[in-house]
Structure formats: structure tokens, C-alpha cells
Amino acid sequence: MVRVHFNRRQLCIPYGLFLALFVVIPMLLILFYAFTEEVDGILTFTFSNFLNFFTSTAKLSTLLMSFTVAIISTAICLAIAYPVAYILARSKLRRRNVLLMLFILPMWINFVLRITALRELLDLVGLLGTQNYLNTIIGMVYDFLPFMILPLYTTLEKLDESYLEAAADLGANPFTVFTKVTFPLSMPGVISGITMVFMPSMTNYVVSDTLSNFNITILGKLIDQYFTTYDNWHMGSMISIILLVIIFLTMLATGGFKDDGREARGANLW
């Protein structure tokens, strides 16, 4: 019998292939499309897509709109999720896992279904068709809240109680303990949560289309339009690249790439 032996490098091959096929090559293709245009059937290098984006009122407004929707949704998610995650993580509840599960449970149901159901609900309370922006934000928050709770919960749960005790011993009141110890130590979770919510909120156009009756256009929708109805893959790719850069910059600004804090990496798993 032949003994099969793989060394570590060989074990990386499947993932390396995956990376090349589904990450690197598509990225290069998008880059290629973004900086080319078709003139009389010939592809030529161009910056026109880039310039077009930043000179078009419609595209800039869409960018602004997506940004606003995403920021507000993220802020609301954070405001709701932090207390919940804090209480869950710090409480001595015997059944806190059950509680946590209740928050995650909706994630197991297809989100298109959930959004369609939400549409009916909003219609029932009379918001549908009148409050397009509000509806979109409600939808985003509803959809992405678990993505904010989970990383926060994991970081807060792992927080060493002795830090808090030490702070209290040194005379900090509960408020100071929170602002000086708990919150700074939960930053990795906060950042991870923000990236998990902010990014999809800029692009998840199923939510905006369904709940605003197609009245609100966000960047994801614009990209979709360029690929499916405007039949211009070059502009579509350019918008994708710009979105990518924006998200990259947001992460850079929030320090999402910092390598300190193992919790950060653990929480990023979610």
C-alpha cells in the first residue's frame, strides 16, 4: 500500500488554486474592464470611465446616497447591538446561548424572503410607498443587525473580568470603567462589526429596491444596471473598483487592518 504524504506546501495548493481562480483572476478582469472601452469593436485603454464617474451628477448622487444610507444603518446597528451584546456577554444568564441564538436565528432564513415579509409589514403600518428612505434603513438594520451583534458579543465575552475589577479597585466609577476599559478593549469587535455592516449596506440593493419600490438607487444597483440593462461592463467594473477603494479606505480609517489584538482576528471570523 502506498502511503500518501503531503507536505505543507502541497496542502496549500487547493486554496491557492481557489485564490487564483476566484479572487485574483476576476480582480484582474475587473481592472482590465474598468480601464478599457470598446471603440469599433476594438478594446482600447482609457481613463474615461473614471472621469465619467466623477463628473456625472447621477453617479455622484448615487454614491452620496449609498454612503448616507450605509452610515446611518451602521450607526443604528451599533447603537442597538452594543447594549445587547454587552448585556448578553456580561450577564450570568444561564440561557444566554438561547438568547444569542434568537438573534442569529433570522440569519438562517433566506434574506430575500425576510425582506419580502418586511415589505408586507411596512405596508401594514403604512410606511411603504411614503417613507422610502426610512424603509430602506429599517431594512438594512433588520438585515445586518446580527452581523453587528456577533463580533461585539465575541469580543465582550472574552474580555477579562480582572481588568474591570482592577479599574474599579483603582477608583474608577462604572462609567469610567466602561469608557476607559471596556469600550477601548471592545474596539476590535466594533470595527469588525462596522465593516460587516457598512460594506453590504452600500450595495445590498435587494433591500432598497424592495422597500423603496425602486425609488432609491444605491451603488450596488448601479453596478447591476450597468451589467444587465445598460450593457456597459466597462463602467460597471469601474464603479466596482471605486466601491472597492472606498471600502478599503473606510477600513484603513477605522483601523481594520491593524494587526494588534488577537480578539480582532478572532472576531473577524464572523
Next chain:
Amino acid sequence: MNVRKLTAASIALCMLFPSLLALAGCAPETEEVLRVYNWEDYISAPSEGEDEGDYVDLIAKFEEEYEAETGKAIRVEYSTFGTNENMYNELKINPGAYDLVCPSDYMIMKMISEDMVEPFSDEFLRESNYARYGSPYIRDLFEANGWAEYAVPYMWGTMGYVYDPELSDTVEEDLSSWAGLWEQRYASVATIKDSVRDSYFLGVAYVYREELMQLKEQYGSPTLGDENFDEYNAKVTEIMNRTDEETIERTKDALLELKEHLYGFEVDSGKQDMVVGRISINFAWSGDAVYTMDDAEPYTDEDGVYHEGIYLNYIVPEECSNIWFDGWVMPKGAQNTEAAEAFVDFLSRPENAVANMNYIGYTSSVAGDAVFEEMVDWYAEGEAGDVDENGEPLVPYDLNYFFEGTGDGAYADGDYVIYVSAESAKRQISAQYPTEEVIARSAIMQHFDDATNAAVNEMWEEVKGLPIPLWAYIVIAAIAAAALVIGLSYMYKGKRAEPKPKKGYTRVS
């Protein structure tokens, strides 16, 4: 490598990848393949679980009949697309991947102009069921536009408003003009299409509504058979296909104005929203209109239980309409044109057209007695001279323009008339078959060249992306200010955080 080993290997490969069967040549050589690419939900082919008793599976039926007639087994590889542009891209990337596709009118024009389609054979054009039963009106139209040898019409219709007549006392009068939708009193009750071309058409119709009405008056409201029909129709078509800068600009303003009080845009949800009463006016394709009206009606089910509902109406405004088609074409590189023609021939048989109309609700381009009988079955409320339940005489709904010359003898030409109540004449039948007056004012929308397309898309992008509410600017400004404050405070703190060690002490780290 010897032959046996090779065979064994290829068999093993085939077992591993059943999809490679055809490629590897393991499939029985007698089986032919026909690759059809059609719109989603656009053929009578009930999926599993649906009541098969009511519907015919036309794909399976074709496979059986083809084998019975030619002795060759055939398998239809049926795939679907969601937009014309998707289909077009797929054909560009993968030429020769399909034998038969079903694009819309403007896409057929584009494909013909780009030499992407194979003509149908003379034999087919002379002797097929389409030649025999295709509606003379539609055949003439295809002939006149020069598409006849490349495309066989499948479904067709107009565009108009589906509306709830109970909405207001004047709703019918208001919606007899496209401008009705712009009335402030219809705020938050109406939707239009989330589709560039359809909404552009609506906008242009609104912008030029006065010119169109003058034209109509000038020609004395002609109908299909009138001698000035061609001239009038050509003028309407010219107006509705304007794409100059001024038209685009004015259309954009009109649509932006409309958007302010619109319930929203839709592609599919409009039907359901009408049925449940969320909205009361929907700018719709006639086929969807039929479906919506059917679904909204009150009915009594098999158990005798009465279900409440509303009777919706369909109206094509007086100014103009868009007449549209979807048709079968064989793309260049099609491998099995013979079977493709056989399939179109099969679909053009009146009884199969009836099966399709039953299942998808759109109107087939095929006429013939079987189709007419089905329509009588659906719509007729009596004979000439009968009265409806209110004692009003039934009105004739004349379909001779569509059916004449396609019968097998059951009806004489001129007899293709259905008698319906005045109320019903505004419902499904008016969406199923437009009257000759409606046809006279219906324009075909040409395909735009690339530059025009870009300009119209840009217009649409602005309609969809604007305006930005004031609070969004405020939020952005607030965030920018907050970011600035935080940034500055960090810089300040950063300076303060590392005080220089006092003299006499050294830092131990």
C-alpha cells in the same frame, strides 16, 4: 495506450461527469439536441407540482411529436434569460451556443443589423403553420419592416394603464391621456416600469401629447384599414422614436416630476400590488395586464366559495401606444436549424398557441379557429342582439383584422366578432387584442444606436438617482465635521500623551 484502455477511461470519465456525455460522444448517436433560449416563464411547461391536468407541457410534447414524425429522438435543452441585454451578451460571448432564441422587437432589429441571425428557410416561410395560421396583420407588419425572413413573431401586445375604475369618478377620463399619471391627485397610487425603454416611451408620450393629439385630429382618428393609416402611423412612430437632446432633456424633467409623487417603479411586483390593492394604477404590458385583471377578479372556487375581488380595467391612452413583439430567431452558428424550424412550426399550431396563452396569459401572434374559439370561450357573453345583465345590448368586439384568412372553415371572414358587455370591453379582451383604433396609434420602438443608448441611459440614471433629499447633505456634513473633530482631538492627544521625561529621571521601559 491501447484502445480498450482508452474506452474504459472514457467510460469512467462519462460516469464521473454526466454532463460531458454529449461532448465525449457517449450519447446515443441518434439523439439530436435543440438548444432553446427563451424568456423566463414564457412557454407552457408546468413545473413539477403544478396541476398538470390544466396545462400542456409543450416541450415534452414537441420531443414526442418530433420523434414520431422524423424517427429521430430529440432533447430540448431549454434555458432562460431575464433581459434582452443579458441574452445579447450571452450570444456575443458564446456564439453558436443556441439554436433558437426569443428576443424583443428592438433586439431583433439590432441583431439583424449586426448580421447575427440566420434566415428561416424558404420552405418554412412558405409552408409552416406560421405561414398558414400566423395573423395576417402581424405577418404584414413583419414583412413591411423587413424582418419576415429572420424572425417569427411569438407573443405581442401594447402598453397602457391598468387601473381600478373605483379610484375616482374621473379616473377613466384622466387616464385616457398619458398625462393622467402626472395629476397630483394620483399621488402614491401609481407605479411605472423600472425599465429604461418603457419609461422613456412614457415620458416621450407625455412630452409630445399635444402634438400627438393634433396629429390624430388632423387625420380624423384613423383605424387600421383606413387609407391614411400608414401615413398617420409613420408620423406617430417618428414622434415616439425621437431621441434628440431636447427630447431627452424634456423627458428627464417629466419623469423626475412624475417620480416625486409616484408610488414607485416595478418590474414584476406591480401585478401583485394591483391585485391586493396597494396601488390603483399600473403602467403595464398588455400581457401582464390580462394576468392582473384575471387575478384581481372576484371568483367562485370549486367548492362554491365566493372570493372577493375587484374588476380592473385596461386603457390605452388616446395619444399613442407602443406595440411590441417577441419573436423567434436562429442566431448565426445555430447547429440544428432544422429542429429549430420544427419547434417554431410546432409552436405556431393554433392548439399549441392556445396552450401557451392559457399558461402565460400573453397574446400569441398565431390566429386560427382554435385560438378564436378559445377567445369566444373566454370572453363572449352572448350573440349579436343579446343584452347583458343590466339590460344593455352587448357590443361587438371586432377581431377580423387579426383572424381573417387563418380559419379552417368554421368561421367565414367577417365573422370573427365577439359580443361582450360594454363593461367587459374595457377589461381583459382590450388588453388581449387591441382594437383597430388602438393599433393605428401604436408605434414600434426602434433600437437605439450606441450613442443614443448611452444618452438615454444617462437620462434614466439621473431619473433614478436624483434628487437627493436635504437631510442627506446634512448627515454627510455632520459626519465630515465629526470626523474632523475626532481627527484633530487625536492629534492633540497624541502630542500630550508623550510628555518629555522630567529632568533627573530616566525612562525605564
